[in-house]
Amino acid sequence: MKIGVGVIGVGFIGEAHARAFSELNSSRLVAVADIDEERARDVASKFGAEAYGDYHKLLRRRDIEAVVVSTPDSLHLEPALAAAEAGKHLLIEKPLATNPEEAQEIVDAARRFGVRLMVGHSLRFYQAYADLHQIVDEGGLGQIVHIWARRNIRVDRARRLKGRVSAIFFLAVHDIDFMRWCLRSEVERVYAEARRGILKDLGVEDSIWTLLKFRNGAIGALENCWVLPENFGAMLDGKMEVVGTSGTAQIDTLNTGLSVWNKKGVTYAQSGVLHGKSMGPIKEQARHFVECLKDKKEFLVSGEDGKAAVEIATSIHESIRKEKIIYF
Numbered sequence: 001m002k003i004g005v006g007v008i009g010v011g012f013i014g015e016a017h018a019r020a021f022s023e024l025n026s027s028r029l030v031a032v033a034d035i036d037e038e039r040a041r042d043v044a045s046k047f048g049a050e051a052y053g054d055y056h057k058l059l060r061r062r063d064i065e066a067v068v069v070s071t072p073d074s075l076h077l078e079p080a081l082a083a084a085e086a087g088k089h090l091l092i093e094k095p096l097a098t099n100p101e102e103a104q105e106i107v108d109a110a111r112r113f114g115v116r117l118m119v120g121h122s123l124r125f126y127q128a129y130a131d132l133h134q135i136v137d138e139g140g141l142g143q144i145v146h147i148w149a150r151r152n153i154r155v156d157r158a159r160r161l162k163g164r165v166s167a168i169f170f171l172a173v174h175d176i177d178f179m180r181w182c183l184r185s186e187v188e189r190v191y192a193e194a195r196r197g198i199l200k201d202l203g204v205e206d207s208i209w210t211l212l213k214f215r216n217g218a219i220g221a222l223e224n225c226w227v228l229p230e231n232f233g234a235m236l237d238g239k240m241e242v243v244g245t246s247g248t249a250q251i252d253t254l255n256t257g258l259s260v261w262n263k264k265g266v267t268y269a270q271s272g273v274l275h276g277k278s279m280g281p282i283k284e285q286a287r288h289f290v291e292c293l294k295d296k297k298e299f300l301v302s303g304e305d306g307k308a309a310v311e312i313a314t315s316i317h318e319s320i321r322k323e324k325i326i327y328f
Contacts, residue, residue: 002028003290006064006088008055008079009071010034010043013093013282017068020286022047027066027290033058055079059086066293069093070120073165077102084109084117091289093120095173095313096306098165103310107303118289118299119306121177125281125288128251132242133182141244144183144216149175150223150239155198157235158226163202167224168313172210175222175240177301177309182242185216187312189327192319198227210316222316 005021007014010032022029029049034040037053044051052058059067059082066089069079076097083090090110096119097103110117123129135141151171161170180186190212194205206227212220228237238253292299315326 002026003065003293004028004030004061004063005066005068005290006030006058006061007032007068007070008034008058008083009069009075009093010040011070011072014068014070015043015046016282017070017091017093017286018043018047018049020283021068021290022049023283024287024290026294027286030064031058031061056082059083059088065089066091066289068120073169074098077105080106081109084113084115087113087115089116089293091118091120091286092306094122094177094306095119095169095310096303097310098169100307100311100314103307107307110303116293116299117303117306118292119301119303119309120285121174121181121301121305121309122281122285123174123178124181124300125284129178129240132240132249132251133178135249136182136242136244137184140247141242141249142246143244144218145243145245146219146221146241147179147183147243148221148223148239148241149179150237151175152223152225152228152237153235154230154232155227156230158199158204159202163199163204166204166317167208167226168210168316171226172208172222172224172316173309173313176212176312177305178240179212179214179220180305180308180312183214183216183218183220185214185218186308187212187220187315187328188215189213189325190312190315190319191325192316194320205320208316208320210319212312 005027007018018029018032021027029047031050032040032044033052033055040051067083068091069076070093076092192210194208196205198206207225210222236253240251242249319326
């Protein structure tokens with residue numbers, strides 16, 4: 001029996017979710033909804049689904065058991081609450097919300113209406129990061145000394161978001177969640193510094209550097225910049241380093257196996273589609289979500305995990321604003 005899925009919000013990442021669920025043997029993409037109804041119709045036509053401009057109409061369908069919320073980051077609350085009240089299980093694209101209060105509302109609503117909630121922190125389904133987690137979990141690096149992550153993007157991608165979200169919620173929240181998962185430890189204090197200038201017209205920071213101290217003694221560091229030049233030859237410059245008492249490990253997303261230098265600049269193989277079919281973390285995340293619903297297993301990423309990442313991200317901004325260490 002296939003689980004019927006609806007997707008609310010079909011921008012770039014929403015379309016990726018729609019594609020993934022349409023291809024799984026265990027799910028059926030029933031409908032998509034977007035405030036831009038023409039966009040909804042375009043995505044729906046690609047994957048054999050129905051299209052709506054009003055997500056409430058999608059939620060009234062009895063053949064939809066689960067919903068993906070992939071609206072803009074700051075607009076998750078209303079569709080999430082409506083979906084929970086309609087009895088639909090929830091997969092919410094990261095971040096769960098952009099403040100702790102809304103994150104808590106969503107967690108509480110899922111509990112109150114008896115639906116299951118998973119948050120789309122996709123690094124947990126990215127092969128290299130999942131392998132790194134397993135190595136750390138099995139003690140392969142000894143006791144962790146520090147963990148550092150870079151997640152930087154081009155300035156044109158930042159401008160496309162028009163200041164609706166910060167670099168911390170758009171970029172760093174990925175690595176915040178992974179660090180918690182990898183270290184199996186909570187953050188006890190944060191300190192951050194930011195630089196404004198290039199994107200000051202949007203009211204957001206150009207670059208943010210953050211130090212995190214974990215309760216197990218490990219130090220975390222986050223480097224987040226979204227003002228790389230437009231001719232930078234990749235969508236993302238993502239790296240991670242973990243140093244332990246008996247080993248070290250590194251991830252470099254630029255080292256994808258294919259690099260192209262031509263008149264367009266430098267490009268790297270980073271597509272999430274192979275021969276017209278989705279692949280990679282979004283597909284595996286979708287598979288995990290459906291399998292857990294069918295088999296009544298625990299999700300790899302809980303609502304509480306999503307809320308914790310939001311709380312840490314919020315504290316980073318508080319540290320920048322108050323120019324001091326924030327304690328948990």
